[in-house]
Amino acid sequence: MRITAFxxxxxxxxxxxxxxxxxxxxPGSAAPIINGEYADSGPWAVAxxxxxxQNCSGSIIKAxxxxxxxxxDNASNQFLIGDIDRTKxxxxxxxxxxKHPSAxxxxxxxxxxxxxxxxxxxxxxxxxxxxEQPYGFGRTESARDSRYLKxxxxxxxxxxxxxxDATQVDGYTGPGDSGGPVFSGGVQIGVHSYGDTNAGTxxxxxxxxxxxWIDANAR
Numbered sequence: 001m002r003i004t005a006f007x008x009x010x011x012x013x014x015x016x017x018x019x020x021x022x023x024x025x026x027p028g029s030a031a032p033i034i035n036g037e038y039a040d041s042g043p044w045a046v047a048x049x050x051x052x053x054q055n056c057s058g059s060i061i062k063a064x065x066x067x068x069x070x071x072x073d074n075a076s077n078q079f080l081i082g083d084i085d086r087t088k089x090x091x092x093x094x095x096x097x098x099k100h101p102s103a104x105x106x107x108x109x110x111x112x113x114x115x116x117x118x119x120x121x122x123x124x125x126x127x128x129x130x131x132e133q134p135y136g137f138g139r140t141e142s143a144r145d146s147r148y149l150k151x152x153x154x155x156x157x158x159x160x161x162x163x164x165d166a167t168q169v170d171g172y173t174g175p176g177d178s179g180g181p182v183f184s185g186g187v188q189i190g191v192h193s194y195g196d197t198n199a200g201t202x203x204x205x206x207x208x209x210x211x212x213w214i215d216a217n218a219r
Contacts (some may be wrong), residue, residue, distance in 0.1 A: 033134065034141050034197060036152030036171025039084050043117035045149050047086035047137045048179065049078045054145035057136035057180030059188060061121060063113035065218040066092075068179030069193050069205070070099050070106040079108070082116040084149040086137055090114050098217045103162065104193040104205050107218050122187040125164070125208040130156045132166055132184040134192055134202060138176025145176045154202060156184075161209045164190045168200035 039045070046058035046066050058068030060081050080089030096109035126132065135151045152171025156164060164182070173180070173195045182190030182204045190204025207214075 033150035039149040042149045044119040047080040059119040059181035064110040066108045072179045119188045122189045134182045136177030136180035139174040172200040173202045
């Protein structure tokens with residue numbers, strides 16, 4: 001049974017504060033990669049900070065547009081963009097926020113452009129059995145969050161129009177990874193939304209379903 005948005009918020013406040021992309025972690029504050037490995041590249045990576053503390057993760061999809069999970073929305077968000085070491089990321093603030101009316105995704109227009117390699121969004125959903133790679137600056141197995149971008153390999157277990165669910169192969173998401181990009185076949189297939197650190201499972205908003213909305217609003 002799919003976890004409701006309301007229940008996700010409860011889980012986040014309790015179990016997550018102990019994801020936003022987040023152990024049973026879902027929309028909330030933050031979610032990181034447990035086990036997995038450190039990424040060797042991530043020019044599209046975004047660390048989302050609030051008062052110098054890790055909030056969520058995200059990706060830059062155009063020169064002045066970032067996408068992340070809607071449950072990560074915070075007026076104080078600061079975006080550190082374009083480096084696997086978040087402290088070296090280019091700092092930006094949002095001048096416009098566009099929330100999807102139902103899906104757990106939000107777009108931020110930045111105060112100035114960032115020249116980097118942008119994440120390419122999938123137009124076709126992945127298949128059950130495919131492998132995926134979530135990325136994030138969230139909690140590691142030994143720390144509250146990670147200065148360096150991490151990634152994991154997971155196997156997709158179900159695909160619906162709204163969500164992609166996956167289970168661990170080598171690592172899984174945790175608090176602080178919410179909103180982070182999920183790649184498969186070189187394109188971003190998901191925006192991390194929720195997970196269960198006890199089971200090593202994750203759920204992401206299905207990018208292909210909302211690509212037309214994203215393209216229409218991030219321009």
